[in-house]
Amino acid sequence: MPVPSDAGVRVVRGACPHDCPDTCALRVTVQDGRVIRVQGDPDHPPTHGALCTKVSRYHERTHHPERVLHPLKRSGPKGSGRFERIGWDEALDTVASRLRAIAARAPEAVLPYSYAGTMGLVQGEAMALRVFHKLGASLLDRTICSSAGSEALVATYGGKVGMHLEHFAESRLIVIWGSNSITSNLHFWTFAQQAKRQGAKLWCIDPRRTETAEKCHRHLALLPGTDGALALALMHELITRGWLDEDYIERHVEGFDALRERALQWPPERAAAECGLQADDIRELAREYGTTQPAAIRLNYGMQRVAGGGNAVRLVALLPCLTGAWRHRAGGLLLSSSGWFKGVRDDAALYRPDLLAGPRPRTINMVTIGDDLLRETSDAFGPKIEALVVYDSNPVAVAPDSARVARGFAREDLFTVVLEHFMTDTADHADIVLPATTQLEHLDVHVAYGHTYALLNEPAIAPLGEARPNAQIFRDLAQRLGYSEPCFADSDEQLARAALPGVDFDALRRNGWVKLTLPDAPFAAGGFQTGSGKAQAATPALGVADYVPPAEGRHAPLAARYPLAMISPPARNFLNSSFVNVRSLRDSEREPLLEMHPDDAAARGIADGALVEVFNDRGRYHCRARVGERARPGVVNGLGVWWRKFGVRGTNVNQLTSQRLTDFGRGPTFYDCRVEVRPA
Numbered sequence: 001m002p003v004p005s006d007a008g009v010r011v012v013r014g015a016c017p018h019d020c021p022d023t024c025a026l027r028v029t030v031q032d033g034r035v036i037r038v039q040g041d042p043d044h045p046p047t048h049g050a051l052c053t054k055v056s057r058y059h060e061r062t063h064h065p066e067r068v069l070h071p072l073k074r075s076g077p078k079g080s081g082r083f084e085r086i087g088w089d090e091a092l093d094t095v096a097s098r099l100r101a102i103a104a105r106a107p108e109a110v111l112p113y114s115y116a117g118t119m120g121l122v123q124g125e126a127m128a129l130r131v132f133h134k135l136g137a138s139l140l141d142r143t144i145c146s147s148a149g150s151e152a153l154v155a156t157y158g159g160k161v162g163m164h165l166e167h168f169a170e171s172r173l174i175v176i177w178g179s180n181s182i183t184s185n186l187h188f189w190t191f192a193q194q195a196k197r198q199g200a201k202l203w204c205i206d207p208r209r210t211e212t213a214e215k216c217h218r219h220l221a222l223l224p225g226t227d228g229a230l231a232l233a234l235m236h237e238l239i240t241r242g243w244l245d246e247d248y249i250e251r252h253v254e255g256f257d258a259l260r261e262r263a264l265q266w267p268p269e270r271a272a273a274e275c276g277l278q279a280d281d282i283r284e285l286a287r288e289y290g291t292t293q294p295a296a297i298r299l300n301y302g303m304q305r306v307a308g309g310g311n312a313v314r315l316v317a318l319l320p321c322l323t324g325a326w327r328h329r330a331g332g333l334l335l336s337s338s339g340w341f342k343g344v345r346d347d348a349a350l351y352r353p354d355l356l357a358g359p360r361p362r363t364i365n366m367v368t369i370g371d372d373l374l375r376e377t378s379d380a381f382g383p384k385i386e387a388l389v390v391y392d393s394n395p396v397a398v399a400p401d402s403a404r405v406a407r408g409f410a411r412e413d414l415f416t417v418v419l420e421h422f423m424t425d426t427a428d429h430a431d432i433v434l435p436a437t438t439q440l441e442h443l444d445v446h447v448a449y450g451h452t453y454a455l456l457n458e459p460a461i462a463p464l465g466e467a468r469p470n471a472q473i474f475r476d477l478a479q480r481l482g483y484s485e486p487c488f489a490d491s492d493e494q495l496a497r498a499a500l501p502g503v504d505f506d507a508l509r510r511n512g513w514v515k516l517t518l519p520d521a522p523f524a525a526g527g528f529q530t531g532s533g534k535a536q537a538a539t540p541a542l543g544v545a546d547y548v549p550p551a552e553g554r555h556a557p558l559a560a561r562y563p564l565a566m567i568s569p570p571a572r573n574f575l576n577s578s579f580v581n582v583r584s585l586r587d588s589e590r591e592p593l594l595e596m597h598p599d600d601a602a603a604r605g606i607a608d609g610a611l612v613e614v615f616n617d618r619g620r621y622h623c624r625a626r627v628g629e630r631a632r633p634g635v636v637n638g639l640g641v642w643w644r645k646f647g648v649r650g651t652n653v654n655q656l657t658s659q660r661l662t663d664f665g666r667g668p669t670f671y672d673c674r675v676e677v678r679p680a
């Protein structure tokens with residue numbers, strides 16, 4: 001892949017690499033080897049020429065004075081952040097020899113840890129998984145975000161599929177459920193606004209009064225983790241008022257009788273008590289949802305990070321099947337569109353699971369890294385984790401129960417390699433830091449989970465300093481490990497072509513993006529991706545979808561000592577823990593905050609702006625109280641995800657969250673967390 005020349009001003013086609021449903025098409029302006037502007041592609045329908053504040057500052061991140069631009073080796077105690085510069089040869093030789101020595105005894109003692117720092121198919125897992133498969137390293141269950149909802153959606157529709165983003169513009173009723181769209185799905189919000197201007201009614205279901213909730217006509221601020229009860233009460237009303245599409249149910253829904261029986265146990269009064277809502281508001285939403293067509297639901301992952309998150313997604317996903325909303329292209333539901341790409345991808349060609357020789361290695365869940373790094377060798381667990389290779393992730397900041405995570409990363413006997421752009425909380429704990437390129441410096445291809453376009457990202461500038469693309473770092477490592485299969489020599493362009501055999505690569509090169517060819521109203525006549533072609537309300541293996549209350553809800557014994565529920569949703573100017581170190585964006589967020597309702601604050605003698613201690617049995621976290629109506633009574637909002645080292649006392653909100661897993665998908669329960677607050 002030739003790197004473009006440095007002279008003059010050029011505009012290069014790119015794609016936003018971040019973990020966000022929008023996956024924007026970019027136009028990157030380069031002058032004299034520097035990126036001077038990053039803009040949204042006006043021709044790409046979902047992007048519509050607009051970018052979020054963060055990504056329009058992407059060049060500030062790439063050309064940041066604190067970029068890690070050379071390999072580093074630790075020269076102080078773990079976590080001290082003291083490092084010295086070394087060359088690539090020394091760095092790669094050290095990593096290869098340590099991994100080889102450990103793998104010779106116990107390959108599963110090596111663990112890769114990665115998530116979606118980049119969503120690119122080339123710089124994400126392609127070469128990395130080939131290397132770890134060949135090494136026989138432990139497998140990683142990549143569950144930290146969406147696996148509860150994803151598995152639940154697959155259980156219901158047979159795939160991670162839903163409405164087309166663009167069709168929300170034609171909906172008459174939109175329910176925005178567990179999503180702060182203006183913060184985390186801005187390009188959906190554009191279409192919702194279009195619908196609103198044409199008279200559509202917008203409802204928002206979110207414990208927090210977000211900027212999105214403020215702009216909807218109605219906001220139901222339910223207690224976290226109670227969405228399943230609300231969905232059942234809506235069904236109760238649809239059933240008892242006769243707002244069902246009996247014909248659609250008869251032909252295209254499996255297990256409705258069992259579901260009906262469940263829903264009849266949830267009159268609005270019962271759900272109102274469980275959810276902390278008014279029964280009349282539930283009735284009103286049910287009436288509007290049951291009598292308006294086309295009606296659309298934008299569900300997002302915010303509501304599935306609780307003990308019953310999977311069942312809640314099953315229940316909500318069944319609503320449009322009961323009213324026949326799917327008959328219209330502007331009706332139905334969107335949680336994820338990523339399953340639509342199945343037909344054009346070839347994951348086996350990319351990730352080469354065939355390189356896994358011998359017995360299948362054990363799987364470690366990334367959510368429980370806090371506990372797992374502290375485990376000794378045992379029959380049940382297998383070998384103690386001796387080496388960790390982290391890329392595209394910042395687990396010391398983003399994983400739950402972070403006091404334990406930090407303790408694990410501080411182990412002197414753990415060999416830790418971190419591929420990064422910056423000295424994050426995780427990189428501070430590395431033995432070897434390897435400098436990685438950013439999206440502006442490497443080639444990649446992308447699919448999306450909030451729309452149905454594949455995208456290409458061309459490198460805009462040459463790698464800065466001695467940074468290398470992830471794929472190249474793993475190629476270099478494979479060579480030092482003596483791996484001679486031809487797949488370890490594949491170039492980035494070969495990987496890009498192998499990733500998406502169903503997409504015309506030359507068209508991607510010409511336009512920057514290609515739209516998938518899909519039916520307009522995918523389930524108008526059923527045709528779900530399940531075995532039977534029906535949406536599944538109940539299956540023999542899973543039983544009927546049901547409400548599973550939060551593990552740390554109001555009725556949990558823990559609630560006596562910790563009377564407040566805490567959620568920790570994304571801050572608008574950060575993306576998880578990315579961008580926290582970009583000055584202009586951090587200045588907009590100012591400092592770590594806990595939003596509290598005035599009643600809860602007054603009861604504890606806490607004034608707006610006071611320093612508070614938020615605590616539970618897992619730890620304590622200090623931040624500023626922001627007293628106001630964004631928080632509902634009984635719920636506090638600790639906006640995420642700050643770097644610990646920018647925190648008041650070197651911690652962040654994950655000091656409080658638990659490693660407990662969801663009912664589906666072995667996912668995290670970040671928003672199922674009880675705390676108490678006192679003035680610090």
Ligand SMILES: Nc1nc2c(c(=O)[nH]1)N[C@H]1C(S)=C(S)[C@@H](COP(=O)(O)OP(=O)(O)OC[C@H]3O[C@@H](n4cnc5c(=O)[nH]c(N)nc54)[C@H](O)[C@@H]3O)O[C@H]1N2
Nearest residue numbers: 020178179180184208224225300301302303569570575576
């Ligand atoms: N600016 C910005 N954009 C982002 C991100 C970011 O950090 N910052 N993160 C990205 C990532 S990783 C993802 S996964 C996507 C999706 O990101 P998500 O993490 O799903 O974020 P949101 O869509 O904002 O949804 C969170 C919303 O759900 C609400 N919520 C919390 N608990 C509950 C509950 O029990 N029930 C209901 N109904 N609502 C609840 C929160 O208050 C919040 O407003 O967005 C991506 N986009």
Ligand SMILES: Nc1nc2c(c(=O)[nH]1)N[C@H]1C(S)=C(S)[C@@H](COP(=O)(O)OP(=O)(O)OC[C@H]3O[C@@H](n4cnc5c(=O)[nH]c(N)nc54)[C@H](O)[C@@H]3O)O[C@H]1N2
Nearest residue numbers: 115116117118145392393394398419420436568576577578
């Ligand atoms: N309390 C709380 N915790 C949360 C959440 C929450 O809402 N509340 N959200 C959760 C969710 S939804 C998610 S998805 C996870 C996200 O957790 P992570 O996937 O760890 O996301 P980030 O914090 O953005 O960290 C990504 C890191 O990858 C690096 N990176 C980016 N591109 C590249 C690259 O090309 N190469 C290399 N080597 N590195 C790169 C970035 O510099 C950054 O430090 O966090 C979860 N944690």
Ligand SMILES: [Mo]
Nearest residue numbers: 019144145146
């Ligand atoms: Mo996420």
